[in-house]
Amino acid sequence: MAEVLGVLKHPLDTADAVTKLRGAGFEDLNVYSPVPSHEIEHALHRGESGVRLWTLIGGLTGVSLGYLMTIWMSYDWPLVIGGKPFASIPAYTVIAFELTILFGGVLTVAGLVVHGLILSRDTSSAYRPSFSGGEFGCVVNCHSDQIPRVQELLQGAGCTEVRVVEG
Amino acid sequence: MSATISQPRSMPRGPMLIFGALALVGIVTFGVGLSQDPERAYRVYLHNWLMWAVLAQGALVLSSAMRLTNANWQGPIHRVLDSMGAFVPLSLLLFVVVWIGRSHLFQWVDPVWAAEHIHGKELWLSDPSTFLRDVVLLAYLAGVSKIYLYMSIRPTLGAARDNPSTPMKGMVDMWTRGWRGEAAERALAEKRCRKMAAVVALSFTIGYSFIATDMIMSLAPHWISTMFPAYFAWGGFLSAVSLATLILLFMRNSDGLAGQFTESRRHDMGKMIFAFSIFWMYLFWSQYLVIWYGNIPEETSFIVARLGTQFVQDTWYLQGFWTRISEPYVKLTLVTWILLWVVPFWVLLGQKPKKTPIILGTVAFGSLFGFWIERYILVTPSLITPEQVLAGAAVTPFGWMEIGVALGFVGLFFLCFLAFAKVFPGAIPAKS
Numbered sequence: 001m002a003e004v005l006g007v008l009k010h011p012l013d014t015a016d017a018v019t020k021l022r023g024a025g026f027e028d029l030n031v032y033s034p035v036p037s038h039e040i041e042h043a044l045h046r047g048e049s050g051v052r053l054w055t056l057i058g059g060l061t062g063v064s065l066g067y068l069m070t071i072w073m074s075y076d077w078p079l080v081i082g083g084k085p086f087a088s089i090p091a092y093t094v095i096a097f098e099l100t101i102l103f104g105g106v107l108t109v110a111g112l113v114v115h116g117l118i119l120s121r122d123t124s125s126a127y128r129p130s131f132s133g134g135e136f137g138c139v140v141n142c143h144s145d146q147i148p149r150v151q152e153l154l155q156g157a158g159c160t161e162v163r164v165v166e167g
Numbered sequence: 168m169s170a171t172i173s174q175p176r177s178m179p180r181g182p183m184l185i186f187g188a189l190a191l192v193g194i195v196t197f198g199v200g201l202s203q204d205p206e207r208a209y210r211v212y213l214h215n216w217l218m219w220a221v222l223a224q225g226a227l228v229l230s231s232a233m234r235l236t237n238a239n240w241q242g243p244i245h246r247v248l249d250s251m252g253a254f255v256p257l258s259l260l261l262f263v264v265v266w267i268g269r270s271h272l273f274q275w276v277d278p279v280w281a282a283e284h285i286h287g288k289e290l291w292l293s294d295p296s297t298f299l300r301d302v303v304l305l306a307y308l309a310g311v312s313k314i315y316l317y318m319s320i321r322p323t324l325g326a327a328r329d330n331p332s333t334p335m336k337g338m339v340d341m342w343t344r345g346w347r348g349e350a351a352e353r354a355l356a357e358k359r360c361r362k363m364a365a366v367v368a369l370s371f372t373i374g375y376s377f378i379a380t381d382m383i384m385s386l387a388p389h390w391i392s393t394m395f396p397a398y399f400a401w402g403g404f405l406s407a408v409s410l411a412t413l414i415l416l417f418m419r420n421s422d423g424l425a426g427q428f429t430e431s432r433r434h435d436m437g438k439m440i441f442a443f444s445i446f447w448m449y450l451f452w453s454q455y456l457v458i459w460y461g462n463i464p465e466e467t468s469f470i471v472a473r474l475g476t477q478f479v480q481d482t483w484y485l486q487g488f489w490t491r492i493s494e495p496y497v498k499l500t501l502v503t504w505i506l507l508w509v510v511p512f513w514v515l516l517g518q519k520p521k522k523t524p525i526i527l528g529t530v531a532f533g534s535l536f537g538f539w540i541e542r543y544i545l546v547t548p549s550l551i552t553p554e555q556v557l558a559g560a561a562v563t564p565f566g567w568m569e570i571g572v573a574l575g576f577v578g579l580f581f582l583c584f585l586a587f588a589k590v591f592p593g594a595i596p597a598k599s
Contacts, residue, residue, distance in 0.1 A: 038431075
């Protein structure tokens with residue numbers, strides 16, 4: 001197996017390069033981008049991120065906890081307030097709503113950390129600091145005999161530099 | 168932009184006939200209704216006028232919001248919104264009918280009654296000063312809207328101006344006086360519209376706060392809620408988003424719009440319906456919570472007349488739930504909760520439903536229909552109280568008069584829409 005790196009200057013060119021590579025049958029791709037880009041995301045066809053599940057679970061936990069906690073507390077220490085029932089749903093909706101947002105938000109951040117930092121830890125030697133600055137990197141994993149074809153495709157897509165990282 | 172599109176076109180015959188017929192149905196129904204039961208006819212009229220007037224203005228506010236936020240994702244969407252705003256001047260004219268029917272709608276127009284029952288409020292609610300104030304506000308809104316539409320549409324009139332055989336050439340010439348060339352006009356329109364957009368948005372909130380207070384809150388003159396104007400105006404905005412989505416879905420394969428209402432734009436409109444419906448419910452709850460908590464008869468009367476006794480004071484018990492839910496108007500009000508919040512929230516939560524035309528369209532239609540019922544619920548229980556209904560007063564949102572007048576308003580709205588969108592070149596489609 002080999003790793004070929006192409007360096008690009010523009011997100012649209014990068015998306016274009018990804019589309020061309022995928023079109024030629026190279027599916028094992030990795031892109032370094034200094035900015036989030038819908039175009040690159042669409043070109044890569046990565047599917048939906050797992051972070052959304054964290055948000056959903058957080059939100060549902062928050063809303064259930066908000067109601068359960070308030071209702072439990074009002075029956076645990078019953079006090080009649082303003083002639084209302086002990087468990088006053090309208091007032092507790094505010095707490096449930098806020099906890100939905102709090103738990104949803106906190107778990108989204110946790111999901112981002114888990115998916116972005118821990119699960120997708122990158123050990124490739126192709127990375128360079130400029131990919132967090134002003135350049136885009138497109139890394140193709142392929143067989144050694146496919147290297148010339150990949151290089152040709154990357155150059156055709158407008159890469160300023162094409163390099164075999166491992167091979 | 169192709170040459171055929173940049174020329175004014177005549178109105179499309181089929182839709183013209185359909186909407187013209189609907190408008191006629193509305194006028195005839197209203198006429199017959201007036202002769203049989205004027206109270207009901209004016210009530211129905213007010214309900215529909217409120218729905219469509221605030222919707223048309225709300226559409227221009229969304230168009231303005233896109234300008235203000237410098238959005239560039241919308242493509243032809245803001246042209247559709249501009250075309251929906253073409254109903255705004257007509258809504259001013261139609262308001263005259265509300266004024267004519269005032270004695271059938273508002274108790275406070277009788278000074279003797281007002282002095283006796285709402286002492287202290289006569290200064291605000293009196294005939295003709297209340298109506299005069301609202302007419303001035305609506306005229307101001309129509310003026311501001313027209314200036315905004317003029318600024319927005321002007322750069323697309325270049326080709327029509329140069330063509331001597333343009334129909335309605337006089338008007339086109341008037342709208343393109345001092346033409347600077349298309350590129351300069353576009354740049355100028357961008358600059359001018361952004362300033363005007365702020366004026367449109369602010370005027371809307373102020374203007375329709377007055378309308379909500381004067382034309383809905385005053386139907387139950389004892390009731391007060393400072394949250395209500397914002398809640399009503401926001402409903403107008405959300406209904407405009409829903410209708411724009413529906414129109415775009417219907418026209419997505421038509422002549423100049425083909426391929427424009429892309430998956431990602433559908434996704435964005437879906438996100439807007441989703442987010443704004445949450446905010447609608449949020450506003451409703453903010454208003455409801457303080458009324459529920461304070462439990463002052465003056466305030467709860469409005470909620471009791473709509474949501475029944477179940478949802479105030481000793482509320483939210485399962486005991487007796489079904490009997491209390493059968494109180495007048497309660498089920499209808501709960502239907503608006505479902506159509507305006509429960510369905511949009513749960514259905515549009517995922518990405519796929521937002522992008523799927525049939526699902527997005529169904530939710531948008533449901534939301535629009537929900538608003539029609541919600542406007543009915545805002546107006547009717549103040550005039551025909553639940554006690555009157557229990558005593559045998561017949562009331563339904565789906566009677567012949569209710570449906571006939573509603574169809575009439577749909578007809579008039581879309582005649583304005585078509586007149587603007589089809590006669591003005593470039594209104595639809597527009598270059599993004």
